[in-house]
Amino acid sequence: MAVYPPAEGLADAVGYATDRLLVVLEWGSTPELEGWATAVGAYNAQTDAETAPLDPELHDEFSSMLMWDREISEGAQRGRNRERVQSHLRVLKAAGLSEDFVIGYALALGLSDHSFPKLRAHYQAA
Numbered sequence: 390m391a392v393y394p395p396a397e398g399l400a401d402a403v404g405y406a407t408d409r410l411l412v413v414l415e416w417g418s419t420p421e422l423e424g425w426a427t428a429v430g431a432y433n434a435q436t437d438a439e440t441a442p443l444d445p446e447l448h449d450e451f452s453s454m455l456m457w458d459r460e461i462s463e464g465a466q467r468g469r470n471r472e473r474v475q476s477h478l479r480v481l482k483a484a485g486l487s488e489d490f491v492i493g494y495a496l497a498l499g500l501s502d503h504s505f506p507k508l509r510a511h512y513q514a515a
Contacts, residue, residue: 396421396492400502424486424493443494447484450477451491455498465510474508478515488512 399421402411413422413431426433426440428451433440442448454477455461460470481491491512492505500508 396425396489396496396505397502399425399493400496403496421489421493421496424490424495425497426493427490428494428497444484447481447486450480451494451498453477454481455495455500458500458504461500461504461507461511463507465507465514471511471514474511475515478512482512482515 399413402413413426425431427443430439430442432438443451454474457470457473460468460473463469463471465471465475478491486494488509492508495508496502496505
């Protein structure tokens with residue numbers, strides 16, 4: 390069980406919950422949870438429904454962006470191939486997805502929590 394975790398805490402909980410049920414309780418403001426819940430189709434006890442999936446085209450933007458994990462780890466301002474990451478982030482930003490949503494969704498798709506600061510920097514630079 391994870392109780393209102395930040396993205397890094399959620400990453401730890403996901404790692405421990407392999408082949409197990411993970412219960413995540415949201416309390417207050419935990420914006421990364423929305424992205425994560427959307428990506429995994431989490432059950433929402435408050436609405437008694439699964440979280441609606443993201444538009445398939447936006448999901449494909451995430452998948453394509455995460456193929457560039459070496460480029461994500463490079464600098465957002467001076468990284469030689471930063472455009473490979475930031476071009477996808479501009480599409481996600483234009484669709485109205487917040488930085489925290491992007492981090493949570495990327496976590497659910499397998500991005501390591503060690504990459505969160507770099508992805509945040511790319512998001513801000515995009």
